[in-house]
Amino acid sequence: xxxxxxxxxxxxxxxxxxxxxxxxxxxxxxxxxxxxxxxxxxxxxxxxxxxxxxxxxxxxxxxxxxxxxxxxxxxxxxxxxxxxxxxxxxxxxxxxxxxxxxxxxxxxxxxxxxxxxxxxxxxxxxxxxxxxxxxxxxxxxxxxxxxxxxxxxxxxxxxxxxxxxxxxxxxxxxxxxxxxxxxxxxxxxxxxxxxxxxxxxxxxxxxxxxxxxxxxxxxxxxxxxxxxxxxxxxxxxxxxxxxxxxxxxxxxxxxxxxxxxxxxxxxxxxxxxxxxxxxxxxxxxxxxxxxxxxxxxxxxxxxxxxxxxxxxxxxxxxxxxxxxxxxxxxxxxxxxxxxxxxxxxxxxxxxxxxxxxxxxxxxxxxxxxxxxxxxxxxxxxxxxxxxxxxxxxxxxxxx
Numbered sequence: 437x438x439x440x441x442x443x444x445x446x447x448x449x450x451x452x453x454x455x456x457x458x459x460x461x462x463x464x465x466x467x468x469x470x471x472x473x474x475x476x477x478x479x480x481x482x483x484x485x486x487x488x489x490x491x492x493x494x495x496x497x498x499x500x501x502x503x504x505x506x507x508x509x510x511x512x513x514x515x516x517x518x519x520x521x522x523x524x525x526x527x528x529x530x531x532x533x534x535x536x537x538x539x540x541x542x543x544x545x546x547x548x549x550x551x552x553x554x555x556x557x558x559x560x561x562x563x564x565x566x567x568x569x570x571x572x573x574x575x576x577x578x579x580x581x582x583x584x585x586x587x588x589x590x591x592x593x594x595x596x597x598x599x600x601x602x603x604x605x606x607x608x609x610x611x612x613x614x615x616x617x618x619x620x621x622x623x624x625x626x627x628x629x630x631x632x633x634x635x636x637x638x639x640x641x642x643x644x645x646x647x648x649x650x651x652x653x654x655x656x657x658x659x660x661x662x663x664x665x666x667x668x669x670x671x672x673x674x675x676x677x678x679x680x681x682x683x684x685x686x687x688x689x690x691x692x693x694x695x696x697x698x699x700x701x702x703x704x705x706x707x708x709x710x711x712x713x714x715x716x717x718x719x720x721x722x723x724x725x726x727x728x729x730x731x732x733x734x735x736x737x738x739x740x741x742x743x744x745x746x747x748x749x750x751x752x753x754x755x756x757x758x759x760x761x762x763x764x765x766x767x768x769x770x771x772x773x774x775x776x777x778x779x780x781x782x783x784x785x786x787x788x789x790x791x792x793x794x795x796x797x798x799x800x801x802x803x804x805x806x807x808x809x810x811x812x813x814x815x816x817x818x819x820x821x822x823x824x825x826x827x828x829x830x831x832x833x834x835x
Contacts, residue, residue, distance in 0.1 A: 446486060448478045458482045462489035462496075469497045488592070498590060502550055503543035505590060506534050509581050516580050517587075523683060524672045530577045537562060537574045547590060550582075552598030559603055568606030575603045611776040613783035618769075625767035631760055633704045634735050637663075638774060640697045642781035642799040644668065645774055647687075649751050650679050651734040653705055661698055664690050665800065669750055677750060687800040704734065708747060782806060 446460030451470065456478035459468045462485075469485070471478045510531045513521025522530070541558050542550065555578070562571050578596070585591040614622060619639060626635045637648050643665055650667040657664070666688045671677045682688055693701075709723045710716070732747040739745040760774040778799065785795045796803040 446482050448475065448482060450475075458485065460485055460489075462486075465496075467497055496589070498546075498548055500547050500590070501543060502545050502547050503539050505547045505585055506539060506543070506581055509584050510534070514577075514580065515584060517583065523670065523680070524675060525670050528672050528674070530580075533570075533574050533577050534581065537566065537570075538578055547585060550595050552595045552600070555595060556600045559599075559601070562603075568604055571603035572605035611773055611779055613776070613780045616784070619780060619784075622764065622767060622769055622772075626763060629763055630738065631756065631763065633700060634756065635760070635774075635777070636697055636700050637734075638777040639781060641665075641691055641693065642778050642785075642795075644778060644800075645756065646670065646753055647682075647800075649733075649735055649753060649756065653708075653728055653732050653734060656701060656705075656734075658698065658702070661693055661695070662690050663693050669753055671753060677752065679750070682800070684800075686802070689797065689800050691798050701734065708732065711745060712747075 446458060449457045449459070451457050454473060456471050456473075456475060457468055458471060458478060458481060459466065460482060461467070467485075469481070471481050509515075510527060514527045514530050515521055521527070538558065541561065542554060545554065559571065559575070562574065566574075579594070582591065582594045582596055586594050623632075623635055623639055626632045629635075634648055637643060637651070638645070641648075641663060646669040647665050647667070650669045651663070651665070652667075655664040655666070656662075666682065667679050668682055668687075669677060670680045705728075706723065707717070708728060709726045710719075712728060713721070713723065713726045715721050729747055733750060735751060736745075736747045737749045737751045757774055761772070764770075764772045782795050782799055782801075785798075786792065792803045792807060795801075796806045799806070
């Protein structure tokens with residue numbers, strides 16, 4: 437017979453061979469849980485459950501699956517340790533990674549039954565099918581998802597704590613950095629292109645693509661020769677193409693631009709003023725009384741055939757990226773990305789002795805990330821380093 441326990445101590449009831457049901461109360465609520473193992477295992481589990489109730493750490497048994505919890509987490513905005521929702525584009529990416537690589541294998545498992553061995557097996561199955569970088573992203577997203585389950589008392593512990601090996605991100609590809617001559621060839625090669633202004637701003641400010649495409653003429657201070665960067669474009673399935681604030685407050689910044697870039701922007705603005713006034717480029721007219729519409733963009737979307745030109749409609753970021761790659765390839769820069777101009781800008785400044793914190797502030801970067809990921813080597817920088825160490829070795833070895 438089952439031994440009766442005192443009120444409040446719970447009960448243990450056999451359900452079959454090596455199977456017991458535990459019943460207990462926490463805070464006046466009744467709970468039950470099935471344990472696989474012998475009676476001693478059931479007693480230990482019951483003690484642990486009652487103790488968790490005393491310490492306020494109790495996690496109520498739940499039959500919800502990993503797929504159900506992942507859906508709930510995504511709908512809540514995929515909050516992390518700081519309980520802050522991620523950006524819409526990031527949440528879409530997290531959802532894609534879980535639905536594509538995790539849930540087909542583990543989604544039907546009960547969340548509270550998920551263990552480290554099952555996650556290890558999943559990671560082994562992904563090897564060779566996706567890149568190391570993607571596998572690492574899958575790991576990070578799943579870890580964040582399960583971590584949120586622990587914080588919301590859906591899990592006692594995160595099964596990630598017991599995995600054998602987390603996927604390695606491998607060697608990151610942060611692109612290339614052009615030297616002075618290469619950058620000159622690239623920018624001049626775009627002079628007659630519709631992307632000339634965008635390429636110029638990217639090369640000589642280090643701004644991100646989506647920051648550049650969100651720039652308004654009101655962000656340019658001609659007298660101070662300054663450019664305010666405080667917005668960016670975001671394209672998601674849920675909201676389409678929209679303007680948003682920066683991912684981090686540190687991304688908001690005001691940077692000084694050189695005379696040549698200022699002249700390039702003023703030429704572009706004059707072209708827009710002439711379009712608003714309806715006068716040709718060759719007409720000598722005073723544009724001082726012409727006003728651009730509120731929110732006019734520096735680089736608006738080209739109109740479709742037969743459509744009116746709008747100075748407030750943003751360009752599609754992906755279309756800009758593809759057009760840049762196509763044109764750069766023709767000039768002789770195969771596989772060069774528009775984002776590589778950001779790394780080029782940062783590297784050239786560092787090569788010339790501009791302090792890291794100044795470059796980081798100009799480009800909206802964390803100094804440590806800047807050095808780790810974007811301080812590329814150029815041939816000129818390597819030659820300079822060789823010259824410096826050569827002078828030192830000569831003084832020592834040539835003595």
